[in-house]
Amino acid sequence: MDPFAAGGLFVLIGIGVVALIVVLIIVLIVVRAWYKVAKADQALVIVGKSQKSATGESSRISVITGGGALVNPLTQRAEMISLRARQIKMEPTAQASNGVTVNVSGVALVKIGSDPEFVRRAAERFLSQDGAIEQFTTEQLEGALRGVVATLTVEQLMKDRQKLSDQIAEGIKSDLLAQGLILDSFQIQGITDRNGYIDALGATEVERVRREADVARINAAREVKARQLATDEATLIEQTQFDKNTAAASAEVGRARAEAEQAEALARAQREQDVLLQGAENRQAQLDADIKKVADANLYERQRAADADAYAQVKAAEARAQIAAQEAEATRLRAQAEADAVRLAGQARAEAIEAEAEALSRNQEALLAQRALEALVPMMAEFSRGFENVGSITVLAGEGASSHIAAEQASGLRATFDAVEAATGIDLRQVIQGQATGRGVAQGLAPAAPASAAPAASAAPVFDEPGEG
Structure with a gap:
């Protein structure tokens, strides 16, 4: 073979290999640029690529989740839509059924459903404006919240917040699903008012x-x-x-x-x-x-001593007996003497009482006279005391004042004697005169008697009849 021809063949082959490599590289670059892969929280939406839904209907929007697809930028348009949950906070003002205006703060978690149909609905409405999801959901939640609050009192709102949350979520669930949105949760965080009703x-x-x-x-x-x-x-x-x-x-x-x-x-x-x-x-x-x-001689001595002791004990017993007899006789004589003394004392007392009684019976008149004389002096003193308060006495008759007073006293005593005689039968005048006469005779018969022998007789007055001076 011609060496020049062989060399040209090798050159052609090399050019072809290089061209193939270049083509492959270009293809890889194109594929890499056209192939789109969705992340775990994203969905790939391809507009211009047909896809059948679960109902069998064909749609010009294809939804791919958890995978990728080639997108022809000439005839198709690919967009990534986020499937993450969106936290939406709100604090609308609502009026309860009892007319109290309250501020209800809540938080909701909303996301686009993972089902291709939900993604397709959300893509049709929110693909070019992702922030509209939060705005739309907030408006829906506030509207539903005001509607539910209007049916409840403040007390009911404060009593069961979970029930309020469930009612609001149930009210907007269908509206959100129509937009391809799913309400994961909704919680009431707080209820306040500006008028202090809740406080x-x-x-x-x-x-x-x-x-x-x-x-x-x-x-x-x-x-x-x-x-x-x-x-x-x-x-x-x-x-x-x-x-x-x-x-x-x-x-x-x-x-x-x-x-x-x-x-x-x-x-x-x-x-x-x-x-x-x-x-x-x-x-x-x-x-x-x-x-x-001991020898028998000692026994004899002991017997003699025992006999002597016995004799002494007998004599002592006789002496004690005699002493006891003498003491008994003395006791008897003493008791008899005491009895005789008691008897004699009684007899003497009886004789004295009898003598006194006999003397009283014999000298009753004299005793009465003595008692009368003893009472006469105080009686005369009492009569005299009656004239103490008399200042002066004028006597119209011929006799003096002393004679008049004596006559009054004699008259009073005479009235007293008459009263005693009328009550007891005893003539005190005769008793006193007899006592005075007897004492005078006794004084004449006993000239040598001392002057103090009869003090009562010497002091006894002699009463004359009234009017004799």
Whole structure:
């Protein structure tokens, strides 16, 4: 073969290989530029590429999730749409059924459904303006929230927020699905008002809870006190029972100790008695041995001494008997003398009483006269005292004032004597005159008698009849 021809062939082959490589590179670059792959939270939307839906209808919009596809930029347009959840916060103003305006703050999680049909719906509406999803969802949520709040009171709103959230979510779910959107969750974060209505409800509730807490605290303290009292009572009962058991045990121990001490003392006494008995027996044995060793002469001496002692004891007994007899006789004589003295004293007293009675019976008149004379002086003094308050006396008759007063006193005494005689039958005038006469006779018969023998007679007045001066 011609070397030049062979060399030209190799050159052609090399050119062809290089051209093929270049073509392959160009193809790879084109494929890499046209091939689109969606991320895990994205969906690939290809406009201009036909795709059948689940119902069998054909659509010019193809949706690819979790994969990729070639997109011809000449005849097709590819867009990525996010499937991530969007957090939408809102705080609309709504009016409750009881006319209170409240501010309800909530948060919602909204996303485009992963199903190609949902992606296709969302792409038709929000592909070129992704932010419109948040705006649309916020408007839908606020509208549904106002509608639901208008049917409830503030108390109902505050009482069950979850129910409110569920009602709002249920109200807009169909509207969101029509746009290819899914409401993952919706929560009411807070309800406030500018007029203090909710604060007032809260204050009332707080006050109620505080009262209940106070009542619960008081009941708890009462229960603790009751339990403490019950515990103290049980402790006291147990302590009392323990003290009783301790006292009983102590008494039992003391009784046992006393019995033990008594038994020990008895045993000691028994031992001492045994020792003494043994010593006595030993002493007796020793004495018996000594007696046997003593001579018979000593026995005679002892017998004589015993006889002498017996004689002395007999004599002493006789002497004591005689002394006792003499003491008995003296006692009898003393008692008899005392009895005689008592009897004689009684007799003397009786005789004295009898003599006094007899003297009274014989000298009754004289005694009455003596008593009358003893009462006469105080009586005259009383009559005289009646004239003490008299300042002056004018006497129209011829006699003097002293004579007149004496006459008045004599008249008063005479009236007194007449009253005594009328009441008792005793004429005091005769008694006094007889007493005075008897004393005068007695004085005449006994001239040598001392002047003090009859002081009453010398002092006795002599009464004249009134008018004699």
